[in-house]
Amino acid sequence: MIRIxxxxxxxxxxxxxxxEALRGxxxxxxxxxxxxxxxxxxxxxVCEAYGVELVVVPDPERxxxxxxxxxxxxxxxxxxxxxxxxxxxxxxxxxxxxxFLVWGDPSLYDSTIRVVSQLTDDYDVLPGxxxxxxxAARHRIVLHPVGQPIHVTTARRLxxxxxxxxxxxxxxxxxxxxxxxxxxxxxxxxANLGDPxxxxxxxxxxxxxxxxxxxxxxxxxxxxxxxDLYLLRAPEAA
Amino acid sequence: MIRIxxxxxxxxxxxxxxxEALRGxxxxxxxxxxxxxxxxxxxxxVCEAYGVELVVVPDPERxxxxxxxxxxxxxxxxxxxxxxxxxxxxxxxxxxxxxFLVWGDPSLYDSTIRVVSQLTDDYDVLPGxxxxxxxAARHRIVLHPVGQPIHVTTARRLxxxxxxxxxxxxxxxxxxxxxxxxxxxxxxxxANLGDPxxxxxxxxxxxxxxxxxxxxxxxxxxxxxxxDLYLLRAPEAA
Numbered sequence: 214m215i216r217i218x219x220x221x222x223x224x225x226x227x228x229x230x231x232x233e234a235l236r237g238x239x240x241x242x243x244x245x246x247x248x249x250x251x252x253x254x255x256x257x258x259v260c261e262a263y264g265v266e267l268v269v270v271p272d273p274e275r276x277x278x279x280x281x282x283x284x285x286x287x288x289x290x291x292x293x294x295x296x297x298x299x300x301x302x303x304x305x306x307x308x309x310x311x312x313f314l315v316w317g318d319p320s321l322y323d324s325t326i327r328v329v330s331q332l333t334d335d336y337d338v339l340p341g342x343x344x345x346x347x348x349a350a351r352h353r354i355v356l357h358p359v360g361q362p363i364h365v366t367t368a369r370r371l372x373x374x375x376x377x378x379x380x381x382x383x384x385x386x387x388x389x390x391x392x393x394x395x396x397x398x399x400x401x402x403x404a405n406l407g408d409p410x411x412x413x414x415x416x417x418x419x420x421x422x423x424x425x426x427x428x429x430x431x432x433x434x435x436x437x438x439x440x441d442l443y444l445l446r447a448p449e450a451a
Numbered sequence: 452m453i454r455i456x457x458x459x460x461x462x463x464x465x466x467x468x469x470x471e472a473l474r475g476x477x478x479x480x481x482x483x484x485x486x487x488x489x490x491x492x493x494x495x496x497v498c499e500a501y502g503v504e505l506v507v508v509p510d511p512e513r514x515x516x517x518x519x520x521x522x523x524x525x526x527x528x529x530x531x532x533x534x535x536x537x538x539x540x541x542x543x544x545x546x547x548x549x550x551f552l553v554w555g556d557p558s559l560y561d562s563t564i565r566v567v568s569q570l571t572d573d574y575d576v577l578p579g580x581x582x583x584x585x586x587a588a589r590h591r592i593v594l595h596p597v598g599q600p601i602h603v604t605t606a607r608r609l610x611x612x613x614x615x616x617x618x619x620x621x622x623x624x625x626x627x628x629x630x631x632x633x634x635x636x637x638x639x640x641x642a643n644l645g646d647p648x649x650x651x652x653x654x655x656x657x658x659x660x661x662x663x664x665x666x667x668x669x670x671x672x673x674x675x676x677x678x679d680l681y682l683l684r685a686p687e688a689a
Contacts, residue, residue: 225467
């Protein structure tokens with residue numbers, strides 16, 4: 214059996230139901246690009262806290278710059294297939310109950326459910342704190358104006374989603390911030406949330422843009438990596 | 452000082468950082484319509500688990516059927532103002548550190564941050580597991596097709612959001628399901644998530660509509676209350 218367990222940003226977010234599931238796992242499987250993969254370090258801390266063995270599987274390479282939406286979907290599928298093969302080898306050798314620890318929440322821009330469902334139908338999922346929730350908590354905001362929707366999207370889709378009328382967006386999976394034309398919008402930005410290198414900036418885009426670039430550079434210098442996300446809201450939605 | 456603490460659906464979701472915050476609270480304040488308010492019962496269980504006193508404040512009445520978007524916003528504002536007054540009386544009498552326990556997550560369709568920010572600026576927020584995450588976990592799904600957005604909205608806005616092109620929506624705060632015209636869409640529905648009365652249904656809208664009505668009635672009969680939400684996805688988005 215496989216248990217897919219959301220762990221939020223680390224041990225501080227491991228819920229009692231996830232803790233109980235972890236104690237029932239024979240081992241935890243984690244893919245990692247290298248031994249100093251920052252997400253591997255988080256998983257390692259969680260496994261140590263609950264006395265579960267961590268089995269590290271080398272992460273297959275992924276095409277990070279595919280052409281267009283179709284290319285993106287194909288690149289993700291190929292990468293999933295390679296992960297399936299890598300995990301299958303471990304699971305067939307070890308058997309028992311395996312845990313997969315998902316950084317954040319398994320329901321949001323994470324491949325674990327799609328990958329595991331190709332391995333077996335004998336799995337369950339427990340939720341974890343997601344990055345947009347921690348972003349909102351740190352900035353002490355609700356993610357939407359009263360009664361309005363939240364559009365959760367990716368940096369590569371931001372332009373299209375704004376063009377089709379979205380005025381309140383959580384943007385994930387970004388690399389460089391591309392905010393031209395949104396100078397009068399408000400932004401609530403965060404990087405490396407939950408890590409000692411965490412950075413937060415909020416304000417009008419035009420006012421805080423340079424400040425965000427500087428904070429992003431600081432987070433990267435402090436941690437050796439940077440993952441950021443942000444809420445964008447148009448003036449008329451505020 | 453006030454601490455706004457997300458508790459997910461109950462004790463099983465209270466994170467270590469929320470548990471630590473709770474232990475540091477002098478008391479917890481909760482508004483309740485009546486002594487058998489189901490959300491009061493959840494807060495009571497959490498307070499008992501961490502040995503914190505629960506101070507119950509009668510919840511002001513709210514206009515549940517306001518006219519139009521402007522009427523909705525006004526009704527919510529009036530209700531917030533009444534809550535602010537009720538809480539202020541307790542906080543001024545008691546002083547110390549007060550906790551506010553938010554069912555689910557404070558960043559999503561919850562008034563606590565907006566209400567507390569009118570009382571003081573000396574507060575912080577910790578996230579909790581939200582209902583859409585638990586819905587996704589129970590159905591073992593990711594909330595979006597690969598690389599696509601998720602539009603989180605309310606039942607009263609569903610029609611407008613579909614009309615403006617949304618094809619993958621999490622719908623919250625519903626009363627009756629109004630799914631006419633969406634018969635060929637897929638739905639992943641859940642009620643009373645995390646409670647013993649929990650119900651789940653998934654399938655094509657046309658196929659499972661009656662089943663959902665029956666499950667909703669079952670949840671209400673078992674618990675005495677029902678709160679449901681669902682993910683809707685158009686065939687072309689799947």
